[in-house]
Amino acid sequence: MNTVFSRRAAVQSLGALTVSIMLPDAPARAAAFGVEQRPPLKPDQLSTYVSIGADGTATAYFGKMDMGQGTDIGVAQMVAEELDLSPERVLVVMGDTATSINQGGASGSTGIQRGGMALRHAAAEARRVLLDMAAQQLGTSADRLVVTDGVVSVSGSPGQQVTYAKLIGGRFFDVQIGWNGKIGNDLDVSGKAHPKTPDQYKVVGQPVRRRDVPLKVFGTGDYVVDIKVPGMLHARMIRPPVAGSIPTAVDRDSIKDIPGAQVVWDKGLLGVLAPREWDAIRASNALRVTWSDSHPNFPRDSGIYDAIRNASVVKRGVEVNVGDVDAALARGARLIEATYQWPFQSHSSMGPACAVVDYRPDGLTTVWTGSQKPHYAGACAANILGLPPEKVRAIWVPGPGSYGRNDAGDAVADAAVLSKAVGKPVRVQGMRHEGTGWDPKGPASIHVARAAVSPDGNVLAWDFLSKGFSRLDVNSNESAVSDTLAGQLLGVALKPTPAFNAPEESYGFPSKRKAWETVPPLMDRASPLRSTHLRDPLGPQIHFASESFIDELAYALAQDPVEFRLKYVRDPRDVAVVRAAADKGEWQRRTAARRQAHGDTATGQGIAYVQRTNTRVAIVAEVDVDLKTGKIWARRFTVAHDCGQIINPELLRLTIEGNIVQGVSRAMWEEVRFDDKNVTSVDWLTYPILDMTEAPERIDVVLINRPELAPSGAGEASTRPVAAAVANAVYDATGVRFRQAPLTPDRLKAGMS
Amino acid sequence: MAQTMSLSVNGETHQLDVDPDMPLLYALRDDLGLSNPRFGCGLAQCGACTVLMDGQAIRSCVTPMSVASGHAVTTLQGIGTPERPHKVQKAFVEEQVPQCGYCLNGWIMTSVALLDSNPHPTDSEIRQALTGLKCRCGTHVAILRAVKRAAEA
Numbered sequence: 001m002n003t004v005f006s007r008r009a010a011v012q013s014l015g016a017l018t019v020s021i022m023l024p025d026a027p028a029r030a031a032a033f034g035v036e037q038r039p040p041l042k043p044d045q046l047s048t049y050v051s052i053g054a055d056g057t058a059t060a061y062f063g064k065m066d067m068g069q070g071t072d073i074g075v076a077q078m079v080a081e082e083l084d085l086s087p088e089r090v091l092v093v094m095g096d097t098a099t100s101i102n103q104g105g106a107s108g109s110t111g112i113q114r115g116g117m118a119l120r121h122a123a124a125e126a127r128r129v130l131l132d133m134a135a136q137q138l139g140t141s142a143d144r145l146v147v148t149d150g151v152v153s154v155s156g157s158p159g160q161q162v163t164y165a166k167l168i169g170g171r172f173f174d175v176q177i178g179w180n181g182k183i184g185n186d187l188d189v190s191g192k193a194h195p196k197t198p199d200q201y202k203v204v205g206q207p208v209r210r211r212d213v214p215l216k217v218f219g220t221g222d223y224v225v226d227i228k229v230p231g232m233l234h235a236r237m238i239r240p241p242v243a244g245s246i247p248t249a250v251d252r253d254s255i256k257d258i259p260g261a262q263v264v265w266d267k268g269l270l271g272v273l274a275p276r277e278w279d280a281i282r283a284s285n286a287l288r289v290t291w292s293d294s295h296p297n298f299p300r301d302s303g304i305y306d307a308i309r310n311a312s313v314v315k316r317g318v319e320v321n322v323g324d325v326d327a328a329l330a331r332g333a334r335l336i337e338a339t340y341q342w343p344f345q346s347h348s349s350m351g352p353a354c355a356v357v358d359y360r361p362d363g364l365t366t367v368w369t370g371s372q373k374p375h376y377a378g379a380c381a382a383n384i385l386g387l388p389p390e391k392v393r394a395i396w397v398p399g400p401g402s403y404g405r406n407d408a409g410d411a412v413a414d415a416a417v418l419s420k421a422v423g424k425p426v427r428v429q430g431m432r433h434e435g436t437g438w439d440p441k442g443p444a445s446i447h448v449a450r451a452a453v454s455p456d457g458n459v460l461a462w463d464f465l466s467k468g469f470s471r472l473d474v475n476s477n478e479s480a481v482s483d484t485l486a487g488q489l490l491g492v493a494l495k496p497t498p499a500f501n502a503p504e505e506s507y508g509f510p511s512k513r514k515a516w517e518t519v520p521p522l523m524d525r526a527s528p529l530r531s532t533h534l535r536d537p538l539g540p541q542i543h544f545a546s547e548s549f550i551d552e553l554a555y556a557l558a559q560d561p562v563e564f565r566l567k568y569v570r571d572p573r574d575v576a577v578v579r580a581a582a583d584k585g586e587w588q589r590r591t592a593a594r595r596q597a598h599g600d601t602a603t604g605q606g607i608a609y610v611q612r613t614n615t616r617v618a619i620v621a622e623v624d625v626d627l628k629t630g631k632i633w634a635r636r637f638t639v640a641h642d643c644g645q646i647i648n649p650e651l652l653r654l655t656i657e658g659n660i661v662q663g664v665s666r667a668m669w670e671e672v673r674f675d676d677k678n679v680t681s682v683d684w685l686t687y688p689i690l691d692m693t694e695a696p697e698r699i700d701v702v703l704i705n706r707p708e709l710a711p712s713g714a715g716e717a718s719t720r721p722v723a724a725a726v727a728n729a730v731y732d733a734t735g736v737r738f739r740q741a742p743l744t745p746d747r748l749k750a751g752m753s
Numbered sequence: 754m755a756q757t758m759s760l761s762v763n764g765e766t767h768q769l770d771v772d773p774d775m776p777l778l779y780a781l782r783d784d785l786g787l788s789n790p791r792f793g794c795g796l797a798q799c800g801a802c803t804v805l806m807d808g809q810a811i812r813s814c815v816t817p818m819s820v821a822s823g824h825a826v827t828t829l830q831g832i833g834t835p836e837r838p839h840k841v842q843k844a845f846v847e848e849q850v851p852q853c854g855y856c857l858n859g860w861i862m863t864s865v866a867l868l869d870s871n872p873h874p875t876d877s878e879i880r881q882a883l884t885g886l887k888c889r890c891g892t893h894v895a896i897l898r899a900v901k902r903a904a905e906a
Contacts, residue, residue, distance in 0.1 A: 067852070067853060068851065068852030068853040068854060068890060069852060209849060210849055212851075212854070213845075213846055213849055213851060213854075214835055214846055216851045216854030216857050217838075217842050217845045217846050217850070217851065217854075217857065217861065218829070218830070218833065218834060218835050218838070218842060219788075219789035219828075219829040219830050219858065220830075220835070222788070223788070223791065223855060225788070225791060225792065226782075226788040276779075276783065277779055277782075277783050278771075278772065278775045278776075278779045278783070348889060349853075349855075349889055350793050350799065350801060350853065350855040350856045350887065350888070350889045350890075351791060351792055351793045351801060351855055352792075398853065398854065398855075399853070399855070400791070400801075400853060400855040401852075401853040401855055401889045401890055402853070403889070429792065431795060432793070432794040432795055432796060432798075650849070651849070654849055654852075654892075654895060657891070657894050657895060658852055658890050658892055659891070660891070661891030661892070661893050661894060662889070662890065662891035663891075664891075665891065683794060683796055683798055684794060684796070684798040684799055684887055685798060689887060689889065690891070690893070691884055691885070692879075692880050692883040692884055692886060692893055692896070693880045693881065693884045695880070695893035695894060695897065696893075696894060697876075699894055
């Protein structure tokens with residue numbers, strides 16, 4: 001293999017490993033247009049977002065991230081559209097703090113709806129500036145100009161033309177752009193130009209293909225685990241066997257026969273390093289450590305829901321309170337109530353996290369990370385190293401998957417501490433038990449839903465209360481030392497933020513209350529059960545409860561679940577997705593569980609519908625249930641999806657498919673197990689995920705395009721209705737109502753017996 | 754302790770000074786710079802480290818050098834290139850399969866081994882051949898499409 005070629009391919013397309021402050025081949029000509037040097041990377045500079053190369057291609061500098069769904073291609077299309085370039089002539093550079101501003105990284109499905117929109121606005125302004133330059137060059141006015149793939153010509157006089165390349169190629173815009181004063185997800189810019197209207201679109205809405213796919217399929221691009229720096233040491237962290245215990249003695253002699261092996265031990269933080277990776281792994285296994293006593297007071301997994309029920313409330317939030325719910329509950333002819341439970345879940349990315357940090361006290365420290373928020377990961381390294389932020393450069397290289405605040409940020413902090421301790425570049429990679437056992441977790445919760453109904457079968461009141469661990473015991477933005485394992489092991493206490501959510505829907509019940517309560521973290525630091533964002537934070541658990549309950553209500557009132565939803569859903573876009581899913585999914589009307597069985601297999605159909613910010617999704621799921629084993633096969637899904645303006649239908653479709661499958665996995669199998677000492681689900685046997693033999697047979701996606709609306713995020717929305725749709729289908733098949741996830745064969749068998 | 758061992762990879766034979774107990778994965782990645790097999794679990798539970806050994810898909814993370822030495826090992830880059838893609842690679846590109854792509858090596862290598870032994874597998878045979886491989890992003894449905902496409906190619 002030619003590794004030089006491999007590295008270069010990665011530079012071009014997978015992740016930016018080099019910075020080109022001065023683009024090559026800048027034409028030497030009068031500085032009438034643009035500047036030679038890229039102006040400083042500031043949010044109010046047009047050059048921060050867009051530049052034009054000497055060959056007339058555009059580069060968009062994206063401060064959010066694509067984690068493999070093609071967000072960068074969507075951005076390329078949005079920028080190409082505004083610049084009147086073909087999409088293949090727009091390069092998107094992302095994930096490098098030296099080249100892009102912090103737009104928040106991957107976060108809350110905002111890649112397109114926030115990050116892409118900011119770049120759309122910047123690109124529109126860039127086009128305006130380019131047309132002003134062209135007008136000057138061609139001696140005409142900008143409103144007489146048209147652009148075709150980067151060639152500006154005078155309308156009606158095509159011979160009079162100039163290219164973007166000639167105007168500014170290889171140089172940089174030196175133009176300010178209006179900035180809303182915000183950094184991160186909320187950053188937006190606006191110029192004098194108006195972005196195009198949808199009727200003018202040529203590139204937006206087209207199925208442009210991803211650029212990282214061939215690199216991944218042919219293995220010619222680097223991942224963060226492939227980064228090698230001269231003089232680098234390999235490291236493994238040593239995690240305590242009992243949560244909360246810290247080393248009291250470390251026998252360095254126990255690894256003295258391993259070439260170059262050394263120990264870094266500081267308070268609770270313990271790592272081993274060696275020049276060869278295998279030796280670092282051997283040292284991590286061989287090192288003899290005496291640990292302090294610890295009694296983490298974990299309730300054991302079987303007791304977690306009682307523990308939540310009995311826990312004190314840190315914070316209560318009421319998201320919606322319409323009408324007098326308590327009065328309606330008191331006077332309803334009938335009260336329907338159910339409680340639902342959802343376990344801790346792990347990110348369990350495909351590989352445990354890896355980071356490389358090259359600490360340079362007197363120069364520029366470099367971080368290579370797979371984190372979905374590289375700007376914040378770089379800030380974390382600066383914080384833990386005591387360096388000013390501008391002295392740390394963070395470079396994203398594709399990591400082993402990312403579905404929220406996984407273990408990537410912890411690896412950065414670990415590598416930073418170790419690099420400083422040994423004075424060499426350090427590559428930290430976790431072992432499997434760290435990726436599964438020690439990643440920050442999606443929170444466990446219970447949800448109590450109540451409804452009062454009238455004698456004639458109408459819902460008078462709906463009351464929904466969640467109680468669980470906060471989604472931000474550690475922040476999803478990993479910049480603070482207090483949010484990292486290394487920081488906490490070095491003595492910085494956890495600084496939890498109490499945060500929870502409520503169901504997102506438009507049911508027009510006369511009175512409605514949606515509230516939540518958070519409970520305290522189980523430990524005040526370094527807990528393997530510290531809770532945080534896992535893909536669609538709280539969405540699957542909340543909507544498993546709310547949409548299962550809606551189904552329970554419908555059947556309790558002898559109404560068809562689709563008709564019941566359509567009766568109460570108020571938003572026309574919500575009505576549209578419910579109808580589309582039911583039509584395409586061949587919904588069969590029923591007012592009670594049908595319990596259709598053929599031999600040992602029962603089949604059923606279930607629906608669930610949700611909103612997520614401005615996106616709407618309805619799903620019809622079909623299941624086969626093996627009545628002997630209790631095993632469920634979620635066989636077919638029909639997804640109706642409305643995320644406003646569609647940028648790229650094919651990549652949207654694939655993203656939705658992934659959401660459904662990951663959602664099925666979480667609904668059917670995933671549950672973090674733990675005893676009174678530690679997490680005990682530490683690999684793929686103890687934390688199973690969906691297997692290929694269980695993958696759906698068919699996923700039909702109905703895309704509802706609303707070009708007149710802003711695009712509104714698709715990375716998570718279709719994850720949240722999956723568990724409810726499957727549970728509702730299982731109920732239709734068997735009459736067994738799941739109120740606890742995951743929907744394992746044992747639980748189903750118990751329900752059927 | 755380290756000893757000199759011979760390893761044949763993608764048609765080239767190398768002499769390596771390594772611990773015979775060291776898994777093949779680290780010889781490929783760290784000694785030969787062949788980074789496509791990746792560490793996912795070190796427990797033969799996910800397949801991210803899959804290579805072909807004498808045409809069989811094996812998990813290099815649990816295969817000691819003492820076992821691998823003397824056999825013909827093939828990695829992802831040994832089965833095809835962008836210029837001369839293997840039909841499985843071509844199909845995976847056509848179907849735009851990977852998301853993060855970290856697991857992809859295992860799915861492709863196992864699919865190659867499957868189609869070598871069973872050129873026209875049924876849906877059920879494909880699922881059985883790929884059982885045990887992990888994909889956290891949930892690209893399973895696209896993988897099935899790609900393997901079927903490759904089988905028809």
